[in-house]
Amino acid sequence: MQIRYATDLSAEQYVEREAWRKARLDECPIHPEGGCGYCKNGTYKRKYPEGTRVARWYCSVGHTTFGLLPDCLCSRLKGSLNEVESVIVDVESSSSQEEAADNIRIDIDLPGVLRWIRRRVKLVQFSLAMLIDLMPSLFSDCNPSISSFRCVLCVESVLPELRSRASLYLHLLPPPLGFGPRPGSKKLKKNHFQHETGTDPPLLTR
Numbered sequence: 001m002q003i004r005y006a007t008d009l010s011a012e013q014y015v016e017r018e019a020w021r022k023a024r025l026d027e028c029p030i031h032p033e034g035g036c037g038y039c040k041n042g043t044y045k046r047k048y049p050e051g052t053r054v055a056r057w058y059c060s061v062g063h064t065t066f067g068l069l070p071d072c073l074c075s076r077l078k079g080s081l082n083e084v085e086s087v088i089v090d091v092e093s094s095s096s097q098e099e100a101a102d103n104i105r106i107d108i109d110l111p112g113v114l115r116w117i118r119r120r121v122k123l124v125q126f127s128l129a130m131l132i133d134l135m136p137s138l139f140s141d142c143n144p145s146i147s148s149f150r151c152v153l154c155v156e157s158v159l160p161e162l163r164s165r166a167s168l169y170l171h172l173l174p175p176p177l178g179f180g181p182r183p184g185s186k187k188l189k190k191n192h193f194q195h196e197t198g199t200d201p202p203l204l205t206r
């Protein structure tokens with residue numbers, strides 16, 4: 001399970017300062033009352049940026065591992081949120097995804113690059129559209145684009161900022177922003193449905 005590690009550090013600073021050493025998760029997220037054998041469980045490696053590690057805890061009763069993912073890094077996708085954001089911004093400012101693909105230097109052919117771009121665009125647009133619904137007081141005038149969210153939030157890096165602003169909803173939002181399931185999965189529909197239509201609390205009887 002991924003847990004948010006709130007930090008302003010960029011991915012490069014996170015690696016340079018080995019900031020996973022400062023990550024803390026004081027109590028088990030499943031058993032805050034304790035007594036579940038909850039303990040630190042080292043770190044795990046991520047390939048990009050090179051040298052990245054993520055601090056990890058383990059609950060032996062819940063058989064669950066918790067990774068403290070810093071705000072700069074993608075969930076379940078390589079690299080940093082800023083890298084994903086810059087791809088989306090390229091697409092938003094290009095006349096077509098093919099034109100944007102020309103600027104992206106990865107070692108695969110054009111159809112591969114286009115799939116790579118579309119996957120990121122789809123996941124991020126899906127998250128932004130969900131946030132417009134979930135946080136209308138902030139985003140009701142937005143469309144699901146990075147440029148629109150940049151205007152409202154007045155920041156350059158929208159996705160890391162949303163880890164903090166939308167921290168209550170990360171379990172609903174798909175990767176790379178959130179820690180929830182990918183669009184189309186049954187789990188997502190169930191979670192979103194429950195959130196939107198939760199039952200009223202029971203009436204008190206005297």
Ligand SMILES: [Zn+2]
Nearest residue numbers: 028031036059
């Ligand atoms: Zn536990």
